[in-house]
């Protein structure tokens with residue numbers, strides 16, 4: 545029997561291009577040997593995205609929609625989408641066609657060769673600002689130095705995972721998941737296919753700087769303890785410095801250097817604050833985890849069979 549491939553597409557305010565995406569994917573799917581389901585996750589769009597998808601569901605029962613009750617973010621939309629798939633393999637891709645469907649057959653080929661996870665490696669990125677490409681390149685290189693996992697450089701969330709990998713992903717219950725890090729973390733046989741990342745077909749990026757920073761911080765704080773260790777070094781610095789200074793003052797008897805004292809104190813206070821900041825970000829994650837809230841709330845599911853009713857978050 546032919547394989548079933550599930551495609552997970554997170555959607556946030558994509559009304560400008562979502563219809564084109566669906567039509568393009570329908571055209572692509574109709575030419576393939578495999579069976580396909582398209583699982584859209586509407587991440588609290590405030591526009592007509594969900595309505596457009598529901599309209600398409602009427603005509604095509606291979607299209608499904610998971611609708612979030614508000615915007616929970618791209619990473620949680622992917623996490624949720626995975627849970628609603630039934631395919632032998634699952635492909636995650638953006639809903640703006642920046643990840644071209646033509647790459648999927650190459651991913652499937654690698655999967656058939658025996659790889660569990662095939663990630664897309666961006667060889668070239670069109671229509672993205674120098675700032676975005678530069679900060680992204682910097683992030684991946686810094687992450688590599690800090691992290692406990694060996695995440696491949698310059699990969700996004702465009703990838704294929706087989707059922708086994710998806711099942712393992714579902715065992716991870718992080719509040720603020722960094723999906724590409726989690727995928728690396730679960731291990732298995734992984735490989736890449738290179739691809740040319742296109743410009744988005746319509747609309748603007750849904751990843752403002754604030755969301756990019758959150759993603760980078762989630763990535764680092766969930767896969768590296770090094771910044772926390774750095775805080776320890778930082779807090780030791782003023783202490784050791786102060787001690788050395790005290791010994792120096794005792795030795796020379798020069799206890800009148802008030803200005804130097806003030807400068808030192810300012811430095812110490814600055815460093816302590818910095819350390820506290822770093823501690824704070826980790827504590828934030830711990831608190832999130834301890835709270836143990838469901839990570840997202842689904843308000844509605846459309847186009848599923850009984851299976852969806854048995855999913856618990």
Ligand code: UDP
Pocket residue numbers: 553554555556557558587615616617618619621637638639640642744748749750751
């Ligand atoms: N997205 C989402 N929730 C968000 C932000 C983005 O589901 O809070 C979706 C968006 O609709 C798109 C994908 O995530 O399908 C990637 O976002 P975008 O294309 O804006 O990011 P970029 O390609 O500019 O990095």
Ligand code: MG
Pocket residue numbers: 638640642744749
């Ligand atoms: Mg995009």
